[in-house]
Amino acid sequence: MSDQEQAEAAESAEESDAEPDEETESDANGLDDGDFVRLAYTIRTADDGNVIDTTDEATAEEAEIDTDEYEFEPRIIALGAGHVFPSVEEALIGASVGDEDVVDVPADDAFGAYDPDEVETVKADKIPEDSRYPGAQVQIDNRQGHLETIIGGRARVDFNHPLAGEDLEYEYEVLEIIEDREEKAAGMLGMHLQEAPEVRIETVVEEEETVTEDDEGEEVVETEEVEKDVLYVTATQAMQMNQQWMFQKQQIAQDLMSRLDLDRVVVEEVIEGGGMGGLGGMMGGMGGAGAGDIEDALEDVDIDADEIADEIDEA
Numbered sequence: 001m002s003d004q005e006q007a008e009a010a011e012s013a014e015e016s017d018a019e020p021d022e023e024t025e026s027d028a029n030g031l032d033d034g035d036f037v038r039l040a041y042t043i044r045t046a047d048d049g050n051v052i053d054t055t056d057e058a059t060a061e062e063a064e065i066d067t068d069e070y071e072f073e074p075r076i077i078a079l080g081a082g083h084v085f086p087s088v089e090e091a092l093i094g095a096s097v098g099d100e101d102v103v104d105v106p107a108d109d110a111f112g113a114y115d116p117d118e119v120e121t122v123k124a125d126k127i128p129e130d131s132r133y134p135g136a137q138v139q140i141d142n143r144q145g146h147l148e149t150i151i152g153g154r155a156r157v158d159f160n161h162p163l164a165g166e167d168l169e170y171e172y173e174v175l176e177i178i179e180d181r182e183e184k185a186a187g188m189l190g191m192h193l194q195e196a197p198e199v200r201i202e203t204v205v206e207e208e209e210t211v212t213e214d215d216e217g218e219e220v221v222e223t224e225e226v227e228k229d230v231l232y233v234t235a236t237q238a239m240q241m242n243q244q245w246m247f248q249k250q251q252i253a254q255d256l257m258s259r260l261d262l263d264r265v266v267v268e269e270v271i272e273g274g275g276m277g278g279l280g281g282m283m284g285g286m287g288g289a290g291a292g293d294i295e296d297a298l299e300d301v302d303i304d305a306d307e308i309a310d311e312i313d314e315a
Contacts, residue, residue, distance in 0.1 A: 030094035033080040034259070036178040036187065037092070040074040046104065046167035070194070074175055076187025078259055083191050085109055088170045097174050105168040114165030119148070124155045181260050185231055188259070192252050193242050198234040201262070203227050228263040231256060235267050 031037060042054040051063035057072035077083035079092060091103045107113055124132060126140050127147065136147045138157060145159040178184055182201050190196035205225050214220050239245055245252070253265040 030096055031079060031092050031174070031177070033093065035079050036076055036184045037079070037097075038074045038076050038175040038178060038187075039084075039172055040175055041170060041172040044169045044171070045163070046169050049169075052163065052168070075191060076178055076184065077191060078184070078188060081188070081191075081255065081259065085168075085170060088172065092172075092174070095174055097176055100173045101171075103170045103172070105170050107165050107167050110166065110168050111161040111163040112165075114160055118145075118159040118164075120157055120159065122155055122157055124150055124153045127155055127157075184260055185233075185256055188256060189233065189252070192248070193239055193245055195236075195238065197236060197239055200232050202230050202232065204230055229261065230264045230266055231260070231262050233265065233267045235269050237270070240269070 040055050042056060042059050043052050044050060045052060051059060051065065054060050054063070054065075055072055055074050057067055060067050060070075060072050075083075079089060084092070085103075085105045087105050087109050088103045091101055095101075122140055127136075127138050127150075131138050131147065132150050132155070134147055134149060138145055138147055140157065143159050145157040146162065148156040148158050150156070178187065182199055185199045185201070186196040189199070204227070206228055207223050208226050210222050210224065212220050212222060249267070256262060256265055
């Protein structure tokens with residue numbers, strides 16, 4: 001090989017080595033698994049462009065979505081947590097703040113293919129009377145579906161997801177990377193509960209006991225102070241009634257601790273209202289009367305102990 005050929009080969013090798021370095025630098029600067037980002041997005045059906053979810057209030061109003069029922073604002077998501085469709089998450093890996101894109105999401109990657117076997121005929125008496133009309137959302141044997149037809153004592157119910165078989169278009173913009181742990185926690189809870197409760201993270205010092213053995217083999221109990229990062233969540237009444245929270249709070253808490261490097265999650269219950277009203281249960285049957293009223297009422301009752309005893313003996 002001539003000197004010129006060797007020089008050209010070396011130059012080619014240097015260029016080849018430089019390309020992976022540039023890609024590595026780009027990947028290091030882009031989003032990665034475990035990152036938290038604030039995302040603005042709109043999801044539409046691919047066939048007819050119907051808006052099925054959005055963080056933009058103007059888009060929701062144009063699509064005639066009830067804007068009074070939901071808060072329309074960008075959401076915080078954690079990459080790798082299943083907060084977005086897999087194909088969208090794949091597109092976000094390596095992206096940067098300010099990036100925008102539209103991702104095609106096939107039905108299998110969204111809500112699954114439509115399964116004709118999921119359409120079943122059930123007895124009409126399994127459906128509440130006020131839901132016995134075509135299109136009603138019904139729950140039967142812990143399964144969610146919508147009523148197609150009802151004739152006589154039979155009802156035809158489709159248990160497929162309403163968007164099963166639909167290809168989607170996911171339009172997004174990466175607004176910012178979230179670094180604050182409290183903001184991350186609120187964002188994760190917001191994805192699960194559709195609302196972001198008040199949260200705070202505090203570092204508390206606790207004493208922990210460890211058992212060791214001395215040189216003679218005797219057990220020695222030592223106490224040391226350790227720091228624990230604790231997430232405090234203020235549970236509103238709406239949050240306590242949220243079905244996803246009621247049935248998955250343990251799983252949600254474990255996910256928070258794992259992703260945010262927390263030692264504990266403490267849920268603080270908030271009870272609002274003015275003062276104490278009448279007592280419920282048996283006392284409530286007396287109209288919430290005070291102690292003095294109850295004593296007066298008992299004095300007015302004519303009770304003969306001997307008479308009651310005689311009736312018991314006769315029985």
